[in-house]
Amino acid sequence: MSYDATRDRVEHYFDRTATKVWERLTSDAPVSRIRETVRKGRDQMRDKLLSALPADLNGVRVLDAGCGAGQMTYELACRGADVVAVDISPSLVKIAEERLPQGLQHKVTFASGDMLSSELGSFDHVIAMDSLIYYTEADIRTALATLGERTSGSVAFTVAPRTPLLMTMWYTGKAFPKSDRSPTMIPHGPSRLSKTVSDIGILNDLGRINSGFYISQALEFRP
Incomplete structure (x- = not known):
């Protein structure tokens, strides 16, 4: 599936299907135990990505790429950054x-x-938390190259790691009818991604968050 096709599918899912679910997940409202693990994992990942940036962001222009309901945007603004918060879903924006x-x-x-x-x-x-997790290796390379051309510092982002659990979920998910499932995460290995982008920049491993049903790998790209 091409980048444009994946982007359109993500837009349809978050803007028309999952807006209410995402709004609740990113609030203080009670959620199921499974979604509570996702909420806690996302909180931990947000902290991890923010820790890769300077503590004082006054005068620093930051792109929150895939801002969703704005939790990262809020944290960046609190630290003084001039934030451009963009998301494919107008409803979430x-x-x-x-x-x-x-x-x-x-x-x-x-x-x-x-x-x-x-x-x-x-x-x-640039911070792109969980906004590249649906894309292929080639699309991620293109995204990093495109963002890298306009970024003087770092691009901190996340991918779904190639763990046994996620790979099982991925192969099982591919068996479901497309109309019955959300956009499918594509697992990636940091080492392979590092080789893929070696000619355009350096990829650093920032660590992994494992919280129940939330499993995500943080990476930092420096052009």
């Missing part, structure tokens, strides 16, 4: 805008659309 405290609104520019769009401008850093 609206939620993120509504949740952002009024005192931080001057620090954030929201946009709905492709996170790779050149119209978003240039950045000191």
Whole structure:
């Protein structure tokens, strides 16, 4: 599946199918035990990716690529960053805008659309948490090359690691009718990805988060 086709499928899922579920998951509302593990895992991953950036982000322009309901956007703005928060889902961008405290609104520019769009401008850093997990190795390379051309610092992002559990879930998920499942995560190995992008930059391993049904690998790309 091409990048455009995957992007369109992700947009359809988050903007029309899973908006309410995602809104609840990213709030303080009670959720099931399974979704609670996902919520805790995402909180831990957010902290891990933020730890790769300077503590003081005043005067630093950061792209929150795939901002979702705005949790990362909020944290970046609190640390002083000038944030461009973009998501493929207009519904999630609206939620993120509504949740952002009024005192931080001057620090954030929201946009709905492709996170790779050149119209978003240039950045000191990019964070793409769980927004590249549905893409192929070739698409991730293209995304990093595209973002790297407009980023002076780092691109911190996540992938689904090639663990036995995730690989089993992936192969099982592929057996389901496409209309009955969300966009399928594509597992990747950091070592192989590192070789794939070696001619355009350096890939650093930031660590893995394992929290029940949330398993994600943090990586840092420096062009």
